[in-house]
Amino acid sequence: MITLDRARKVFAQGKPNEFVALHETSLSIEADRLTVVRGPSGSGKTTLLSLIGCMARPTSGRIHVLGREITSLPERFLTEIRRRTFGFIFQQFSLIPGLTALENVILPAYPTGERRSSLEKRAAGIFELFDIVPKARARVEWLSGGEAQRVTIARALINDPAVIIADEPTAHLDSKLSREFMDTMGRLRREGRTVLIASHDPLVTEHPAVERVFHIRDGRIGAEGS
């Protein structure tokens, strides 16, 4: 479903501070699986997820998503794929303060031109699913860590993506909320979505829902486990 063919990412190429974040990497991530990329901080996990999620282009090599080669696509098409195919959950939640939970959740769908009433209806369904209906009209800065996490998951689902990408999603959660998060990811996986998580948290990597684990260190993918 997602394949990397000798993909490589270099930052500040040709400059004295040149840094290879990801060495030549070839791998394939199957659909309908919960896959975890495990590695310490600075190992290249986030870079790998950025490349897969069409947020950045590889310096060399190719990436295929749903059978489509995305490396050479113009930004507009890349954004379209990112919006339609992927739902992102960021380490810092990355919610926009001052907006309500509901507004944050429907934000990714604004450029699609879908009517706001229909977006709100769809969002209401997701809020119900995550048991945060009373928080829909609350500003995100008033939410607890767990509620904010559920809002970011709801935002990732608003465009009904096939793939959920989460980068260190439990970094700011306690053990209970981390387990809850992984249970939710397991549920999404069972609903037929592909889930890809980057983490070095054992609560994530050792969760029973995880089906495949890639190890990454110093920008190189190592042994695969499950």
Add this chain to the structure above:
Amino acid sequence: MATWIDRQKNVLDFTLSSLMRRKGKNLALLAVYTLLVFLMASVILATSAIRKEASIILREAPEMVVQRTVAGRQGPIPLAYLEKIRDIVGVISADGRHWGYYYDPVVGANYTLLVPPEKGPEPGTITIGPGVAAARLALPGEPLEFKTTSGTILELVVGDVLPDDSELVSSDLVLVSAQDFEAIIGPSDGLATDLVVRVANPRELSTIAEKIAERLPDTRIILRDEMLRTYDAVFSWRGGILALLFLGVVLAFGIVAWDKASGLSQEERREIGILKAVGWETADIILMKFWEGAVVSLSAFLLGVLLAYAHVFFFSARLFAPVLKGWAVLYPQFRLVPFIDASQITALFFLTVVPYAVATIIPSWRASVTDPDAVMKGLR
């Protein structure tokens, strides 16, 4: 099409909520922006209305005025010169005018005394401008005292007060009979203040002026067009004291726009990063920033122009009154007839709204063309 409209609506919706989130900052910006537009629009509206009014007044003015110069200054001109002018082919009429200034120590103001060429007041009566009437609290039927050249006091009864329509030039005017004029200013002895000349064909004006200058070498000739040009030079947006004010405001606006263009706040950058990461493309961000700039600048423009309209036409441009009313002590009430020069308002629109919109878009564009993975890398 419906999708396109809904997309615009969604983005505008987000823009408005963004503006509301930074209410304090944006209201302050709107206030400064509105003030600048207000000042610029006030200058434009006031000067174009004055020029319009001046051109209406001067339309009735003689095409040509002949003055005599003595030692480089204007002096009385002999009425005998009229014959030499009337002889020139193309001249319809030539007449002498009697006018001068009178200092009234009671109110410390100068009046302009003028003998109308026809239908002037009867000896012993005067017609006064609204400024004089207000200064002396004089009503029709009441006497006003004037000091004659022989040192006696001459009482002249106010017959009428001039209408407010052309107050800009009539405020300090006193129309008197030729007899009373001579008593106050001095005997004319075959002299006039200046001569007015009317010609048959306006195209021949300069030729006739040359001929007069040849026949009467101690005179100078002033054409109506030259008077209009003087008004233009003073009140056009390229000249005069108001132009200085205008330039100052443009400079201030430039600083505001530059400040906006010089960068985005960390918070705004973070927001753009999040929006890109969740699926907004560069064009969507620019569209949002365009709406943001458009909402602020259009509101400020409309508000500024409306306030300027009220300031100039309802409150007589009070802020600029000392500059606009010239040197006269008897300031006119100065109610300008509403007149809007569409081309100048359009120019103002392009001078204020467009640069601001561009100034808003450029830094956003710079921030939004970067890869959205900055959010993934923990951009806070």
